[in-house]
Amino acid sequence: MRGYVANSAGIRYGVGLMQKRHIMGFVRNALGLDPPPSPDEPTVENRFHPWDQSPSPDLRERAATIRALAKCPVTGQEINYTCPISGIPTHHSREAWEKDIDYQQSKRPEILKKVNIYEHDLRSGRPFPEFDFPLDQDFDRMVNLTNWDLFFYTRGFYSMDTEFQLAASTKMLSYPITIGSVLHQFSPYSLNPKGPISLEGLKSLAALRYTLYPEQNRRVVSTAKDSPLRIFILGARAEAQLPGHVWKQLQFMFPETQMELHFVGPESHFDRNKRDYVHSSTPIVRRVDETLSFIYHTDFFHVLHEAQDFFPYDPYTDIFFCFHPGFAAPESRENWMGKTMEALLETKCAIFTTGFNEADLKRDMAAVVDTYGKELDMLMEPSHNVFGSTKWELNDMNPQQVYQFNMYMAGFRGKRYHAIEV
Known part of the structure; x- marks a missing residue:
């Protein structure tokens, strides 16, 4: 009777068949031949x-x-x-x-x-080895944030050999790695005039990096180092549904930092059992591990701000992200450009926003500057996001319109120093 063994997925293979494959593999290697393509390989x-x-x-x-x-x-x-x-x-x-x-x-x-x-x-049902993300970063290996390829290589990801693998993985990772690329000490975004970061932007990022790299600041005593980094994601929807191991890739970039991700908005918490967004009068807390927590706030930011739920704000430990907010879009402008934007600027903390393309982001920023120009400082001029998604998406209402998530990014904050007439 032919013997059988099971692989790690529980699929049984005949021993004779496996031996034949090993022999054929040895012959191909000896002759320098490429292995035959798998029928599951996407083309x-x-x-x-x-x-x-x-x-x-x-x-x-x-x-x-x-x-x-x-x-x-x-x-x-x-x-x-x-x-x-x-x-x-x-x-x-x-x-x-x-x-x-x-x-x-x-x-x-x-x-x-x-x-x-x-x-x-x-939807093909093929194996997705690119979703087998690496664990914590070895201390003797440095993360390179020049582009997706070098990030994947220096973090030890599965080799992304095809555009299909790159599209699938970057769509998920674009949100956490976009945040990480802004905060990291080896960020790909440099100071003006060579880069998009303004002097005020450098000040805000320097305060946050002071918290993120405590080993570099041991001689200085600060309560900020004992507090978790709070990352507020406003208007959260799809990003709030990403699995914990995806967001953990952000925390792996800062291994000594405790992080709290605050997802804020009426659609920030999706109940998979009810298959609907749920509202809660109190924050919903989900702890991924001892260094990473998710906190869902199912109301508008200005409501929570007025209730002082997030007070006090600290530019050393707090940062805000708005992914594709639509500040200028007719259907969402009213929600953003009133009490919510006023509350955001009152925090005096760094705010970064992304757009589907350059025109989309510039429209959003023009709406903010035209309305609140005297009350804000630009931290980052609109620029291409190194870690935007490579997967193309389609607007079903207009099939001529295609886009990619997080392709452009900009930053601003409420003005900290107002001019005084003398």
Whole structure:
């Protein structure tokens, strides 16, 4: 009877088959031959399917949503035609698709194709070894924050050999590593004029790094070093649903620091059992381990600020992030540009915000500066975020609109020193 063994996933393999594979592997290595590609290995060819004929029910449903709600950019009518290049419904008819010269001559069809293949890859059922994140950083290894490739290499991540692996992992890691890249002593963002950080920005980051690197400040006594770093994420939604081991990658960058992540907003806590966002009159606390805690506040920031729930604020231990807030967007401007922004500026702590692209971020910052320009200091001029997501996303309401998470970033804070007339 043939013998069997089980691998770590519990899948059984015949011993004879395993021996044959080992022999064939030895022969290939001896001859310098590459191993045969796995049928599970993602490629553009095996991940491309028109969405309305997709093997994934989710993507067939998204195609139906586009057809029902989006409008053709040429005719203004409903969308009934699937672009043969991207496999995504984009126009009313083939004639409209052919007439759309701007679309044909742009990079959008190829970018939409990437949206297509990335979404199919995530639903393919293949193994995702890129999600096996490394644990704490060895003290004899330094993190390099020049770009994603060097970060992955110096942190000991799984080798990201394909665009599929890079897209899947950077979408999850963009939030924690964006925060880490701003705070780290070897941040890729330098002082003006070579970099986007202003002098006031350097002051704010120096205060935070004083707390993050206590071993460099042992001669100075400070209560800030005994307090956890509080990272406030306002308007939290998707980022509040990331697993603890993803956010732990941020804490691994600062191994001697205790961190509290405060997710603030009506949609900051999603109950997976109820499959809905829940509201709580008291903070919901989830402890990942002794160095990292999640605290969910299911109300607007200005309400909690007025109740003094977060007082006192400390520029040495507190920092704010707003990921894609839509300060200037018609549907969200009213929520942000009144009491919430006034409360944020009153904290006098550093505030960083991101956008889907350069134009999106600059619109948001223009709205803030035009309204509160005399009451704030710029900490970081709008610039490309080194750790933006590489995965392309699609707006189902407008399939011509593609974007990537956290592609641009800027920073500001409430003015600490007001001019005095003499």
